Amino acid sequence: MPDAIPAFKRHSPDQSRNGEILAEMPAYDLIELLFFAYRDFVSDPDRILGEYGFGRAHHRVLHFVSRQPGLTIAELLDILRITKQSLNRVLKELIEKGFIESRTGTADRRQRLLFATPQGHDLALKLAKLQTRRIMRALADAEPAAKEAVSRYLLCLIDPDDREHVKRLVFGPGKT
Amino acid sequence: MPDAIPAFKRHSPDQSRNGEILAEMPAYDLIELLFFAYRDFVSDPDRILGEYGFGRAHHRVLHFVSRQPGLTIAELLDILRITKQSLNRVLKELIEKGFIESRTGTADRRQRLLFATPQGHDLALKLAKLQTRRIMRALADAEPAAKEAVSRYLLCLIDPDDREHVKRLVFGPGKT
DNA sequence: TGAGATATGTCAACAAGGCTGACATAAAAT
DNA sequence: ATTTTATGTCAGCCTTGTTGACATATCTCA
Structure with a gap:
């Protein structure tokens, strides 16, 4: 199958054609991976x-x-x-x-x-x-950059109001 | 504080001096971020x-x-x-x-x-x-590569024996 | 065909870890 | 002096996990 017309290509997979809202396809992969990872981790x-x-x-x-x-x-x-x-x-x-x-x-x-x-x-x-x-x-x-990417992702999953609190708690009161 | 002698610099933070085992420093950040992220997510x-x-x-x-x-x-x-x-x-x-x-x-x-x-x-x-x-x-x-990095990380947190099963389940039986 | 294995359903009892509501105390704040 | 705050505690209930025992239908295999 040929690629989409370049002008219509988007990074975000959910807003294909020119940012039209496509009833947001659920992120089943990340939802389920988090479930399985947490299940085994704890x-x-x-x-x-x-x-x-x-x-x-x-x-x-x-x-x-x-x-x-x-x-x-x-x-x-x-x-x-x-x-x-x-x-x-x-x-x-x-x-x-x-x-x-x-x-x-x-x-x-x-x-x-x-x-x-x-x-x-x-x-x-x-x-x-x-x-x-x-x-x-x-x-x-994983690549060396993965840890940073994962940390940032998990941090941004946290409720915004709590994020600063968690940051202080996790990384110490000193660090940014 | 000056940097360590270049020859002794390591990527992995746990095996500082020439791969000596340092009683593995716990990954408190990733442990706790997963807790908080999951707490809010579910x-x-x-x-x-x-x-x-x-x-x-x-x-x-x-x-x-x-x-x-x-x-x-x-x-x-x-x-x-x-x-x-x-x-x-x-x-x-x-x-x-x-x-x-x-x-x-x-x-x-x-x-x-x-x-x-x-x-x-x-x-x-x-x-x-x-x-x-x-x-x-x-x-x-996040950068566009973040999603891939996060997926791979979560997948590798899963018990190795279950990983293939989860892969099929999450990404569909067809995909690699 | 007949014996055993397998997939599921169900009953009963119990445990872990959440919840609410009510009330008590000590110490701080006003 | 009164009120608010931080904590502790009692009692009871809910959700969601557990084990053990047993029943049924169906499949598999000798």
């Missing part, structure tokens, strides 16, 4: 978590506390987008089992500042490395 | 699903049935990685409410072939377009 830690009597909810909490020492309850709730009751159930267990420590805030004594214990950091690191292995394998075959 | 359909009395589990089933008319129960179970009991609960509701139809297989009459009804296709498409909007927004700013 399942890696399951076995190890199970050994401690933890689940994926515990993992998420431990991860962000380990990454952000001194995180408050409110900040954690905002990251996870769950209710404080849901959070408290798993957080309580993580504290009881000695993976997370809760200290009273110094500036504001109403707040609870959360810290991973050494044991907590160990587990968090172990799980992060497990997931990193999968990421590195995926990045191994 | 939450888009929630409101609409709620109007029909459906949840995310219903969405996943409807999506894949709509995409793969004639899908069998076994194939669906393999995609979703849940038990038949879990599947049946939501599938039953989708059938009762007229979004999916189950026909007896012709070649093998033990099988059930699943099809979305017109109503089912409508809903699936509506939700896919919603998620596509988010994807297009993320792709809009």
Whole structure:
């Protein structure tokens, strides 16, 4: 089949002829790939978590506390987008089992500042490395620019209002 | 701070000095970006699903049935990685409410072939377009090569044994 | 043809991890 | 002094996953 008339060629596959709206063809490939990738990505830690009597909810909490020492309850709730009751159930267990420590805030004594214990950091690191292995394998075959492209893409999937917040959280408060 | 001695510069950030293994620094950025991206991505359909009395589990089933008319129960179970009991609960509701139809297989009459009804296709498409909007927004700013890079990355995050299966499913049985 | 394997359906019970609503306390803010 | 804020907790419910047991129809193969 011959190519389209050059003048009508478009980069974006959805607005073929001169930007006419074509009822936007769904991006099935990216929708489904994200599903499958996430499905396998989050399942890696399951076995190890199970050994401690933890689940994926515990993992998420431990991860962000380990990454952000001194995180408050409110900040954690905002990251996870769950209710404080849901959070408290798993957080309580993580504290009881000695993976997370809760200290009273110094500036504001109403707040609870959360810290991973050494044991907590160990587990968090172990799980992060497990997931990193999968990421590195995926990045191994890719061009060097791929990581940047992927990061930018994932970042832009996030709700615009939250993007700056996530940027600070992920890349550190210092970096642009 | 001056650059490292050129001979010791490496592309891969993890094996700094001459490929020595540095206990692999976790890829926190990609780990967390995937979490946040997925968190927001899957939450888009929630409101609409709620109007029909459906949840995310219903969405996943409807999506894949709509995409793969004639899908069998076994194939669906393999995609979703849940038990038949879990599947049946939501599938039953989708059938009762007229979004999916189950026909007896012709070649093998033990099988059930699943099809979305017109109503089912409508809903699936509506939700896919919603998620596509988010994807297009993320792709809009990116270079044209980004989509390819992202697709390849997500595909390689998937378990290697499943990758060919997913490829066929996502890109169609014909394409390479 | 008859035995066994396979694809599916179903019942019951339970677990993880979400949710809402109500209420309590301590500390900060006004 | 009052109100607001940050957190904790109780109780109950929902969704969506799990296991185990068992039933049925159909296919496969000796």
